[in-house]
Amino acid sequence: xxxxxxxxxxxxxxxxxxxxxxxxxxxxxxxxxxxxxxxxxxxxxxxxxxxxxxxxxxxxxxxxxxxxxxxxxxxxxxxxxxxxxxxxxxxxxxxxxxxxxxxxxxxxxxxxxxxxxxxxxxxxxxxxxxxxxxxxxxxxxxxxxxxxxxxxxxxxxxxxxxxxxxxxxxxxxxxxxxxxxxxxxxxxxxxxxxxxxxxxxxxxxxxxxxx
Amino acid sequence: xxxxxxxxxxxxxxxxxxxxxxxxxxxxxxxxxxxxxxxxxxxxxxxxxxxxxxxxxxxxxxxxxxxxxxxxxxxxxxxxxxxxxxxxxxxxxxxxxxxxxxxxxxxxxxxxxxxxxxxxxxxxxxxxxxxxxxxxxxxxxxxxxxxxxxxxxxxxxxxxxxxxxxxxxxxxxxxxxxxxxxxxxxxxxxxxxxxxxxxxxxxxxxxxxx
Numbered sequence: 001x002x003x004x005x006x007x008x009x010x011x012x013x014x015x016x017x018x019x020x021x022x023x024x025x026x027x028x029x030x031x032x033x034x035x036x037x038x039x040x041x042x043x044x045x046x047x048x049x050x051x052x053x054x055x056x057x058x059x060x061x062x063x064x065x066x067x068x069x070x071x072x073x074x075x076x077x078x079x080x081x082x083x084x085x086x087x088x089x090x091x092x093x094x095x096x097x098x099x100x101x102x103x104x105x106x107x108x109x110x111x112x113x114x115x116x117x118x119x120x121x122x123x124x125x126x127x128x129x130x131x132x133x134x135x136x137x138x139x140x141x142x143x144x145x146x147x148x149x150x151x152x153x154x155x156x157x158x159x160x161x162x163x164x165x166x167x168x169x170x171x172x173x174x175x176x177x178x179x180x181x182x183x184x185x186x187x188x189x190x191x192x193x194x195x196x197x198x199x200x201x202x203x204x205x206x207x208x209x210x211x
Numbered sequence: 212x213x214x215x216x217x218x219x220x221x222x223x224x225x226x227x228x229x230x231x232x233x234x235x236x237x238x239x240x241x242x243x244x245x246x247x248x249x250x251x252x253x254x255x256x257x258x259x260x261x262x263x264x265x266x267x268x269x270x271x272x273x274x275x276x277x278x279x280x281x282x283x284x285x286x287x288x289x290x291x292x293x294x295x296x297x298x299x300x301x302x303x304x305x306x307x308x309x310x311x312x313x314x315x316x317x318x319x320x321x322x323x324x325x326x327x328x329x330x331x332x333x334x335x336x337x338x339x340x341x342x343x344x345x346x347x348x349x350x351x352x353x354x355x356x357x358x359x360x361x362x363x364x365x366x367x368x369x370x371x372x373x374x375x376x377x378x379x380x381x382x383x384x385x386x387x388x389x390x391x392x393x394x395x396x397x398x399x400x401x402x403x404x405x406x407x408x409x410x411x412x413x414x415x416x417x418x419x420x421x
Contacts, residue, residue: 008221008228015221018348019408022219022228036408037344092372100371103364138224138245149358152315156365159312160279161372162303163296170284171376175305183311190355199226202245 007199007206009043016041045197049123055192056119062181062188063116070176072158077169084178085109085154107153108182115151115189118144122196129204141198148193151186155179222247256403257410261331263398267391268324274387275317279366282377290382293317315358320395323357326350327398334410343411347404363392 008015014025016034025032025041032041070082083091085108092101118140125132158175165173218231222242229249234240239251253259274293281290291299293316300309326346333340340346366388373379 006228007226008219009226011228013219013221013228015223015226017223018344018351020220020223020405021408022221036412037347039344039348095375097371097375100368104368107364134225135245138247142224142247149355149361150364152358152361153365153368155308155311156316156362157368157372159296159300159308160291160365160369162305163299164280164282164289164291164369164373165377166299167284167287167289170287174303175300175308179305179308183308187311194355198224198245202225202227 010206014041014043044199048195048197052123052192052195055188059185059188062184066178066181066185069178071178073174073176076171107150111147111151112185115144115148119192126200131204134201137201138198144193148190155183220249250405253401253403256401256406257331257334259401260398261335263394264324264327267394270387270391274384274391277384278382279384280382281380282373284377315356316362319353319357320359322353359395360392363388
């Protein structure tokens with residue numbers, strides 16, 4: 001049995017990101033391809049930390065207009081209202097749809113915030129080569145990857161309502177500029193979490209260095 | 212295959228090198244260090260995934276052809292299909308959002324269904340699909356962007372929002388999307404890339420070269 005503290009990279013072995021085949025690979029400077037499926041092999045995702053930071057910072061910036069601007073405009077003969085993400089949730093809560101209010105709150109407020117903060121935490125800990133709770137941090141990463149897609153919920157709701165409720169003077173729903181910013185936040189954080197390489201969390205625990 | 216180190220597996224989350232062990236049916240092997248699922252012994256993964264995928268493809272067509280729901284106000288009725296919603300948003304100067312919705316709910320799910328069928332149907336009959344390495348690579352890239360299940364939740368939330376002010380009539384596509392969500396989840400759960408590679412590896416190199 002191989003010793004349980006050996007990483008593949010420490011042994012000069014590399015696992016293919018497409019077919020998972022483990023094969024021997026020379027230093028990272030020379031290109032190598034998977035013998036089974038021909039995918040480009042690398043020990044760690046190249047430029048992972050820098051790219052992840054770039055996407056994350058962009059997401060942080062867009063997160064501000066996403067929350068401050070109007071997500072949805074609802075107009076009729078008798079009333080007109082502009083809703084941001086938060087005011088939309090509050091409105092749902094007031095009208096008695098508590099379950100839906102909670103679902104929307106989780107999908108459009110909690111999840112994006114959780115993703116931004118978690119990725120920041122992961123990136124900083126990886127850059128400092130921290131040895132702090134690697135198992136918990138890996139689980140956090142898996143959680144971020146798993147829940148990320150659900151923040152698209154509000155985008156779909158706005159799309160459906162804005163397309164359906166076009167009844168002229170009786171009622172009209174329009175998507176606001178926050179929808180654009182929010183959509184961008186979701187896409188950027190998804191790309192950021194794809195760029196992050198969780199194996200970096202474990203590298204400080206290895207004796208062998210693989211750069 | 213002689214040039215592959217036998218049965219070694221590296222955890223995709225922590226890179227721990229481990230030896231593969233045989234599993235009982237329906238069991239999964241997880242990394243001894245970080246707990247990530249490494250592989251599972253899926254029963255008849257190719258047959259089952261193919262069956263789910265083909266059924267999902269039928270429902271996908273229905274879900275895209277018929278209205279999801281309609282609202283009725285003072286004799287006027289307004290119904291909507293998914294493609295209609297995408298087009299309407301495009302006309303409302305929301306092109307990026309329209310494009311995002313189009314990609315995540317129409318194009319990528321369609322692509323996933325097509326590539327899955329293209330890959331598994333020949334494998335079922337012991338043939339090797341041409342260009343399978345590209346297909347598998349593409350499937351891996353597009354997989355996170357197919358969001359039918361999130362869209363389904365979006366449909367339900369919209370439904371609740373609409374019922375407070377309108378009379379809402381559910382359409383055929385509403386049920387189809389519900390079924391499609393379940394079938395895609397079943398297909399994803401039964402699919403095992405490891406079994407596909409095992410099937411591909413068994414072929415002699417000469418035939419694979421095509």
